[in-house]
Amino acid sequence: MTLIKETDYGTPESKSEKLVTLTIDGKSVTVPEGTSIMRAAMEIGTEIPKLCAADSIKSFGSCRLCVIEVEGRNGTPASCTTPVAPGISVKTQTPRLAAIRRGVMELYISDHPLDCLTCAANGDCELQDMAGAVGLRDVRYGYDGANHVFARNNGEVNFDWKPKDESNPYFSYDPSKCIVCNRCVRACEEVQGTFALTISGRGFDSRVSPGMDEAFMESECVSCGACVQACPTATLIEKSVIAIGQPEHSSVTTCAYCGVGCTFKAEMRGEEVVRMVPWKDGKANHGHSCIKGRFAYGYAQHGDRILNPMIRESIDQPWRVVSWDEAIGFAADRLKAAQEKYGKNSVGVITSSRCTNEESFLVQKLARQGFRNNNTDTCARVCHSPTGYGLAQAFGTSAGTQDFDSVDDADVILVMGANPTDAHPVFGSRMKKRLREGAKLIVIDPRRIDLVRSPHIEADYHLPLRPGANVAMVTALAHVIVTENLVNLDFVKSRCDWDEYQEWAEFVSLPKNSPEAMQETLGVPAADVRAAARLYATGGNAAIYYGLGVTEHAQGSTTVMGIANLAMATGNLGRRGVGVNPLRGQNNVQGSCDMGSFPHELPGYRHISNDAARQAFEKDWGVALDPEPGLRIPNMFDAAIEGAFKGLYVQGEDILQSDPDTRHVSRALANMDIVIVQDLFLVETANYAHVFLPGATFLEKDGTFTNAERRIQRVTKVMSPKNGYADWEVTQLLANKLGLNWNYTDASQIMDEIARLTPSFAGVSFKRLEEVGSLQWPVNADSPDGMPIMHINGFARGKGKFVVTEYVPTDEKVGPRFPLLLTTGRILSQYNVGAQTRRTENSQWHPEDMLEIHPHDAEDRGVRDGDWVRVASRAGETTLRAKITDRVAPGVVYTTFHHPTTQANVVTTDNSDWATNCPEYKVTAVQVSTTNGPTDWQHQYRELTAQSRRIASTIDAAE
Amino acid sequence: MSHDSVDKLVKMANQIGKFFVAQKHPEGVASMTDHLKKFWNPRMREAIIAHVDHGGAGLDPIAIEAVKRLGQRAGAAASGLRPGEGGADG
Structure with missing residues (x-):
């Protein structure tokens, strides 16, 4: 290499x-x-x-x-x-x-x-290379005069010299080595779009200046790494390169954080990562990165990582470190015992959107072939299951319609319930680039996200709707488009079901659906809704990007279908620059759904009752499959509380922290006989586990991830797994202990099986991916090179389906006891439940979750900035510190859920989407009051956590 | 099944009903029955059928009707869907 x-x-x-x-x-x-x-x-x-x-x-x-x-x-x-x-x-x-x-x-x-x-850049310095290229042999001018190089000149203090800025934990800035080429400044502007850097002074005084000559950490810098990558010298350089030295080999792999799916060169010294550098030929990121993928990989070496299997008889005991054989044997025996005692449907699995396609495929195969039931679900249940349902209804495929590059041709960008600059930062930068080129922007979000107004970006319309009013919003937009005759009738007539269109048009035209009639519900001036609808319908190529602010609602699936209605009515489908684009949360949400993780469908989105599809698997796997849908995650919890569900194998998913209504989840877990957690750390769910199987990081295994644009990309093993096995190997150990006789020796063989059994993956193999870099499914005889843009000549289901989207207010209503609406979201530096990013220096940017509250609401309650506040809902209460800001509207409060001690999900309720049971994280009626500190529940929980993390014998922690 | 769980199923069924009652084409009740068939585990379906057999307290009319049809079909065939229908389920 x-x-x-x-x-x-x-x-x-x-x-x-x-x-x-x-x-x-x-x-x-x-x-x-x-x-x-x-x-x-x-x-x-x-x-x-x-x-x-x-x-x-x-x-x-x-x-x-x-x-x-x-x-x-x-x-x-x-x-x-x-x-x-x-x-x-x-x-x-x-x-x-x-x-x-x-x-x-x-x-x-x-x-x-x-x-x-x-110098740390020795061997990787363009200045050095150019000196060689031009044949420089002599510097006649000497160093005696004015310079930026030495702290002292002839014993006198040199005021032109500046010390190194080491404030950023990941890279250093050494002004003495700067040649003022402006590459860092231009990369910050053009590639990242943050405008954190500038050049101060003129001529000889010119200096790279973060913000107003501040330290990097004090400036607006978001630590994406673009400036470091652009720097031709050692002026901006990764601290890991300073510490380790130059890498000697590299492999291309795919980031394991968000759904953008950036590809990186893992630059290595032996088995040690020197740095992760975004790969220029990566089709999702084109050489750009964010703070997480570029720098936050150190969790793989964190001391908290568990490297040996552990078991315990009951969850009040300390963990016992055992051999793999003993742990797997214990797990298999208990699973078998549960099935013998409580029936075959009493156990199930949860696949991970953080693991590879191959790993998710095997985990659902374990349930279907091994447990002989369909009790398999995945964390996509709690994020994008409404996307799967809604888009399949409308278009016939459970996926976004475009590739990321399509945004370059968009004239109008509508962002709804998504915060790309924080949650999908590399795509957020792409979007901002297009906006700076002149595309128009509509933001529908209760909170003033960064996109609404940031350097050189301003939304044409920000519609700060009340949380829970999404369906009312899409229907009101549709009302304007239909009643003002802005529908693309040619498109609708040729591409969609005309009868369904007419019923829909009649429904949305009803006076009750007008922006004026909906104004009270929406909390947005009707004139703005009208203007935004006109812009979307008439502004040229219009693309919708949406996120969990759309899906995680009681009517999440309805909103997804409402979005599809808007795109079909305006003909914004089937070409570049348009489309319906779900921004997926985790790296492999798309893939875990594709791989048949849901309890009602086989890989490739074929319903389990579909005889032909089921028979193909039965023939390959040599067992009869249950034709009935299995339990979804919330249904598993309900069944567990009833005593009918007793065993769960969870791979790479922290359900206790990430799922709503924590008390309900913990009661369910406590009621099970066998909980097997496979993860990197003793995550919150492990508090209730009997078997802990150590997992491998994305650097330690081979496989594939599928990103939000359906792009299948390789994950490459660059170091030996510290825990001994790749995650798919661990599943195989368990399967074989249960008597399944699997014989995979390489992850590529699993992909071959996926391709053999899944029509949309028919042409995918590791060999093919290595040749072409990546493929966007479907990859089959009709589209052997994949499909960047879908539905070009017709919808996958035939005619596009218009669905009537009646607004149903959520049960989660504000009242005198709970007068505020809590909504949740993410921040740039942390990822999901934070298990990985909290174990890196990223916590310097976001050490704790804060409650954002409007100044009016804060004043009413006597809350000052930084005060501890108690947030109570019908489900529970927690405490965190307040941040007073007008980014949220009066009546709305907001927090992130990256830290386990915050326990934001103690507060969220068990309300869920009508079609998919996706939890309604985004709307919880709460009351906020001042308090002195953590709640009793938080105290008890901390004790429980400490108690359940005791390990009886010493183990080899990672260095 | 406990009262708690049945209450939850009733709530879920009513939520589903509120969506399908608004759909004119195809018929809402049939679509709702189909939805329960495709996405609800047999355990949940049996519980809601039993609840309807006992009067279906708390359920909206469309939900009662859909569950009744579900009960009729559940006896007829274990897998009630037409082959090839799975593709559009999501």
């Missing part, structure tokens, strides 16, 4: 279709019009020296190293800013150019330290 080095073409690609032919150093080259001479040269392998250019950012022309000569033209223009022209003849190397370049380099080096041998 070697270190993967992508080619840097110096300037971005031109999208022109017109071609231009020119000659460079005697070689003819044909490139699209608008291409720079620098890029054209690189296309034929001619590397023109450069320092301020990189193909991820626009050309700048400041370093003057890339000068060239054009026959018949005067002077020596910069090749990065000079576009190609037909028939010109360019010379990249002449004695004159060599002299200029050497002169430029000499000036650069005269104000740069000569500590190359001990």
